[in-house]
Structure formats: C-alpha cells, structure tokens
Amino acid sequence: xxxITAQLVKDLRERTGAGMMECKSALKEANGDMDEAxxxxxxxxxxxxxxxxxxxxxxxxxxxxxxxxxQLGVMLEVNCxxxxxxxxxxxxxxxxxxxxxxxxxxxxxxxKEDVTPAAIEREKDIQRxxxxxxxxxxxxxxxxxxxxxxxxxxxxxxxxxxxVKENTLTVDQLIKTKIAKLGENIGVARFTRxxxxxx
Amino acid sequence: xxxITAQLVKDLRERTGAGMMECKSALKEANGDMDEAxxxxxxxxxxxxxxxxxxxxxxxxxxxxxxxxxQLGVMLEVNCxxxxxxxxxxxxxxxxxxxxxxxxxxxxxxxKEDVTPAAIEREKDIQRxxxxxxxxxxxxxxxxxxxxxxxxxxxxxxxxxxxVKENTLTVDQLIKTKIAKLGENIGVARFTRxxxxxx
Numbered sequence: 001x002x003x004i005t006a007q008l009v010k011d012l013r014e015r016t017g018a019g020m021m022e023c024k025s026a027l028k029e030a031n032g033d034m035d036e037a038x039x040x041x042x043x044x045x046x047x048x049x050x051x052x053x054x055x056x057x058x059x060x061x062x063x064x065x066x067x068x069x070x071q072l073g074v075m076l077e078v079n080c081x082x083x084x085x086x087x088x089x090x091x092x093x094x095x096x097x098x099x100x101x102x103x104x105x106x107x108x109x110x111x112k113e114d115v116t117p118a119a120i121e122r123e124k125d126i127q128r129x130x131x132x133x134x135x136x137x138x139x140x141x142x143x144x145x146x147x148x149x150x151x152x153x154x155x156x157x158x159x160x161x162x163x164v165k166e167n168t169l170t171v172d173q174l175i176k177t178k179i180a181k182l183g184e185n186i187g188v189a190r191f192t193r194x195x196x197x198x199x
Numbered sequence: 200x201x202x203i204t205a206q207l208v209k210d211l212r213e214r215t216g217a218g219m220m221e222c223k224s225a226l227k228e229a230n231g232d233m234d235e236a237x238x239x240x241x242x243x244x245x246x247x248x249x250x251x252x253x254x255x256x257x258x259x260x261x262x263x264x265x266x267x268x269x270q271l272g273v274m275l276e277v278n279c280x281x282x283x284x285x286x287x288x289x290x291x292x293x294x295x296x297x298x299x300x301x302x303x304x305x306x307x308x309x310x311k312e313d314v315t316p317a318a319i320e321r322e323k324d325i326q327r328x329x330x331x332x333x334x335x336x337x338x339x340x341x342x343x344x345x346x347x348x349x350x351x352x353x354x355x356x357x358x359x360x361x362x363v364k365e366n367t368l369t370v371d372q373l374i375k376t377k378i379a380k381l382g383e384n385i386g387v388a389r390f391t392r393x394x395x396x397x398x
Contacts, residue, residue, distance in 0.1 A: 058396035062272030064263035073261030129242040197257035
C-alpha cells in the first residue's frame with residue numbers, strides 16, 4: 001500500500017479541482033497513482049474531462065514566431081530553473097532567437113537522441129546507396145556513411161545546427177553561453193513548426 | 200508505367216531544388232511516386248535531407264496566441280480557398296479568436312471525427328462506471344452513457360465547444376457564419392497548445 005502524502009493530495013486537487021477528502025479517498029483506491037486517481041474521481045462524477053491542468057513542474061517561456069505574413073509559424077518551449085531567470089531579457093532574447101532560427105532552419109528534432117531509429121536507418125540506407133553509386137571501394141563505405149551521418153544530424157537536429165544569426169556557433173553552443181551567463185540549466189523542451197498547407 | 204507529367208516534375212523541383220532532367224529521371228525510376236523520387240535524388244547525392252519544403256496546396260493563415268506572460272501558447276492553422284480571403288480582416292479576426300479560444304478552452308481534438316477510438320472507449324468506460332455508481336437501472340445505463348458522450352465531445356472537441364467570447368454559439372457555428380460572410384470554405388487544419396512544464 002503506497003503512502004498517500006499531503007503533497008499527492010495537493011497535486012490531485014490542483015489537477016482536478018476536487019475536494020481534499022475526495023482526493024484522499026481516490027488516491028487510496030488508486031494506491032497512490034495520480035492518473036488512476038483522476039479516473040476514479042471521474043467515475044464518481046467529481047472531476048470532468050475538460051479540467052486537465054497538468055501541474056507546472058518547470059519554469060520557462062513559450063515563444064512564437066510568425067513569418068511570411070502568417071504563412072509560417074513556430075512555437076517552442078524553453079525551460080530554465082527559476083521564474084526569475086525566465087523573466088530576464090537575456091532569456092527572452094534566447095527564446096526569440098531560437099523561434100526565428102527554427103523558422104529559418106527547419107529542424108526535425110530537438111537533439112541527436114531524439115532522432116528516431118527509423119529515420120537513422122532510412123538515412124544510412126540512402127547514404128550507403130550514394131557511396132556505392134559514387135564507385136567508392138566497399139571497405140571504406142561504412143566510414144564514409146558514418147561521416148555523412150554527422151552532416152545529417154547537423155541538418156535535422158536543432159542543437160547541432162549552426163545558429164542562423166551567427167553561424168560560427170551551433171545552437172547547442174549558443175544555449176551554453178546563456179547557461180554560463182545566467183547560471184542556470186536551460187534547455188529546449190519542444191518545438192513545432194506550421195506552414196500553411198504543409199505537413 | 201506511370202506518366203511523368205510536367206506538373207509532377209515541377210512539384211519535385213520545388214520540393215528538392217534539383218534540375219528538371221534530374222527530376223524527370225528520378226520520377227521515371229520511382230514510377231511517378233513523389234516521395235520515392237525524392238529518395239532516388241538523395242541517393243544520387245542531388246537533394247539534401249534539410250531541403251524539405253512541402254508544396255503549399257491550400258491558402259490560409261498560421262495564428263498564435265501567448266497568455267500568462269509566456270506561460271501558455273497556442274498555434275493553429277486555418278485554411279480557406281484564396282489568398283484574397285486569407286488577407287481579409289474578417290479572416291484574421293477569426294484566426295485570432297480561435298487561438299484565444301483554444302488557450303482558454305483547452306480542446307484536445309479539432310473535430311468529433313478526430314477523437315481516437317481509445318479515447319472514446321476510455322470515456323465510455325468511465326461513464327458506465329459512473330452510471331452504475333449512481334445506482335441507475337441497467338436497462339437505461341447505455342442511453343445515459345450515450346447522452347453523456349455528447350457532453351464529452353463538447354468538452355474535448357474544438358468544433359463542438361461553446362465559443363468562449365460568445366457562448367450561445369459553438370465554434371462550428373462561428374466558423375459557419377464566417378463561411379457565409381466570406382463565401383469560401385474555411386476550416387481549422389490543426390492546432391497545438393504548449394504550457395510551460397506541461398505535456
């Protein structure tokens with residue numbers, strides 16, 4: 001039996017708007033599992049599907065950038081550790097610069113680790129065929145493919161791309177200079193890019 | 200053998216930036232399949248992974264809305280049929296109103312048809328348990344569940360929600376008044392909503 005802490009009850013109340021005793025009882029039934037407890041409350045008719053405010057656990061900002069008269073848009077979330085840093089001009093400038101960068105450079109993933117295995121396989125396949133088409137000897141083919149994968153990551157991962165406003169820096173390096181300056185860990189949580197009529 | 204039309208070649212050129220003869224040859228090899236032809240070009244070292252501008256087939260606008268000092272953001276795409284309508288104040292107002300509505304009302308899907316079968320099953324399950332907990336007779340349970348599903352769609356689907364600025368209208372009805380006024384089909388293609396530290 002999991003312990004139902006005051007913190008858990010508080011979190012469930014924030015999430016569902018239900019009363020303290022109702023939350024306590026739902027958590028007991030769900031053995032301390034927050035998502036399950038929310039379902040229990042909904043089954044009892046206490047919480048509703050619409051109310052679904054996930055608890056904020058990080059600080060940061062949501063930034064947007066609109067280009068070409070509303071034909072292209074970017075939205076991203078950048079996290080830091082404190083509300084104080086999130087409100088500095090330096091942090092705001094970083095969020096704005098990153099949104100603009102994403103609009104221009106069209107990355108597909110945030111970091112190298114985020115590239116899907118399927119995307120890696122597809123790319124390796126293409127590069128292998130290309131190396132063979134170029135008539136390179138079989139024994140150096142794998143080395144060449146590996147080298148070209150580095151280029152691929154540079155093309156599709158936000159953190160690996162050269163920063164559009166100052167292309168001697170990668171985006172990763174740009175973020176690191178802000179981390180050094182502001183003294184807090186900073187990271188891009190997610191981004192999305194819409195183009196009218198696009199994917 | 201698929202016919203390689205001038206339009207196909209033009210589309211592939213727009214998409215990859217490759218030359219006309221290269222595109223023609225790649226399309227022949229891919230038997231007219233655009234995605235395949237792009238891979239052929241990449242295998243030949245002609246097109247690059249970064250260049251991936253999907254062809255714009257619709258008109259419209261991307262809209263954004265930022266709330267709570269950058270703690271909440273919404274981005275959406277609204278389509279219409281002509282560039283002319285996309286530039287009218289009426290259309291811009293609709294896009295802005297919808298972005299604000301999404302920030303406030305937090306829909307999960309665009310239309311009823313977009314609700315996933317898993318989400319429907321999960322909700323029916325919750326409502327069935329709730330009806331039973333209320334001690335309603337078995338034979339009316341299904342009817343009550345069906346009734347409550349209507350309420351569920353109203354809570355989670357953008358088109359079914361009451362418009363926040365004028366709740367005698369649904370969003371669907373709001374869009375229909377704009378369609379009538381502007382004389383073109385108008386529809387929400389997609390939206391996304393970011394909250395700092397959220398899902």
